[in-house]
Amino acid sequence: MKYYVGIDFGGTGIKVGIIDENGKIVIKDSFVTDPSKNGDEIVKHIAECTQKVMDDSKLPQDDILGIGVGCPGLLNPETGQLKVVVNIPNLNGVYIAKGLTDILGKPAFLDNDVNTMSLGEFYYGAGKGLKHVIALTLGTGVGGGIILNGELYRGASFTAGELGHVSIARDGKYCPCGNSGCLERYVGRDGIIENFMISKNKGVETSIDKYLEDGEVTPKAIAMAAGDGDALSIRVLEETGKILGSVLATLVNALNPQAIIIGGGVSNAGELILGPARIEMMKLAYSIPANDVVLVKAKLGNDAGLVGSASLAVANLK
């Protein structure tokens, strides 16, 4: 059995884990990085955390083939250089892949977390056994990864699959990116909440209050209310799905994929969003590619980040 390390950046902390060649997590741990240290020190600390997990796993070190790092923000996957790390600016400019390889003596690879999560689903989740897969992550942000002919496709400036800023309407909602009508503003976490609140504030009846934690309306609460038949919640998720489906239809025509996999927190609403999205996608897409694609929920759940990061090593070392 061969093993791969995954390092998953999030906030100021990192998760480190090891998966076997079937994608099963053998061990995982989490650590807090000190963002006030300089870049080299942070890389050294991440390497120490990684070594600790490898030691704790009691696996033969030679059977651990490599390391994948998934990180949000701007980076260069070809050189393994971080460009803009939102919560740890001292890592900006650091060649983290080379740094980890130098210290740990194993090949290390870097990519953005949405791409690594897409690879995770491709190898070990809802895309297992397929060749052409589009994975979308719907959370606070909306991102995507595109796997074609079994390979992650990154594009000319490594932004391929960044579907959050596809404009669905020229005169649509304003997006902080400067554009109007970005998909993220409709199917991302805040967009869904906003759509719900517009109706709620107008006095549309809803039973949402029963489902709120700390009084806060969330996609999770909307999904729970919808599941119990709350008409407003159902409608808001339907509209979310419909907008998602219209963009997916274009991707189906352009890329003729076998599967579109929807992950991220918002995807926990499941068929409440995916059902209407599928209907719209099938309605608007060309019949031949539409009949050959499935729209499904991601499978890896909370481990998507970790398994995904490790999958980046799998992709590079297979």
Add this chain to the structure above:
Amino acid sequence: MKYYVGIDFGGTGIKVGIIDENGKIVIKDSFVTDPSKNGDEIVKHIAECTQKVMDDSKLPQDDILGIGVGCPGLLNPETGQLKVVVNIPNLNGVYIAKGLTDILGKPAFLDNDVNTMSLGEFYYGAGKGLKHVIALTLGTGVGGGIILNGELYRGASFTAGELGHVSIARDGKYCPCGNSGCLERYVGRDGIIENFMISKNKGVETSIDKYLEDGEVTPKAIAMAAGDGDALSIRVLEETGKILGSVLATLVNALNPQAIIIGGGVSNAGELILGPARIEMMKLAYSIPANDVVLVKAKLGNDAGLVGSASLAVANLK
């Protein structure tokens, strides 16, 4: 110098030519096939035409490495089988690539004509030297080919790049494909003419009559009138470009290509369409990929089909 044969299907006739490794046409000829013959006889006839062109070229036969066939309609590029050949139904089901190889003793390959034209532009036209290119053909139909990492990407059912039926509006113009709002109905030949005629029939002033051949309004006539300042013609082409640009923006976000190449008869309107398309694409696309893409007219012109078909052999034998 190495050479490649291109066979370009169109109507009931075929063009056969040979290009050198720089994409230059060494010789070309055209032949009429008899659609009443059976499939094997038609393949035999095409092989004879091809042999004639190879003989006429006086090239050393061993320097001619292979044969590419570009054909409209449904087909399987992996098996080289024609499925639905609109004007020559007796070819339906025929394994034309194998048939030509058996007779001529050279490797032969089949793909749809839009994909082969895209390969032609990629190797020898506006995409030369690039890695990630989307080529769109705007004619009676609207089709496209997608080349990523230097390889033609075909998708799960070989329909990748079929952008003519991307729906731009749920409640848009009816399309014979059964859907509504298909791109082809706006930026294809008939769609442009229709948009023009709607205004003309309402009495909007236009100087188009000066530019008509046989009294027929065509995209060519509209482009000529627009070039001379006809306001209606300019507006119709602007609207065409704007709709095209909005779809291109989504492709730019999804695929982060280096170039989008527009070919086909409609593209002869040049910047009258591409200008507004570029503005809309840049407005709606995400800034990073938008800044790395160029939108340009195809370069191969009338030879696109022939050079493209031969390029399919280049792609398979390089």
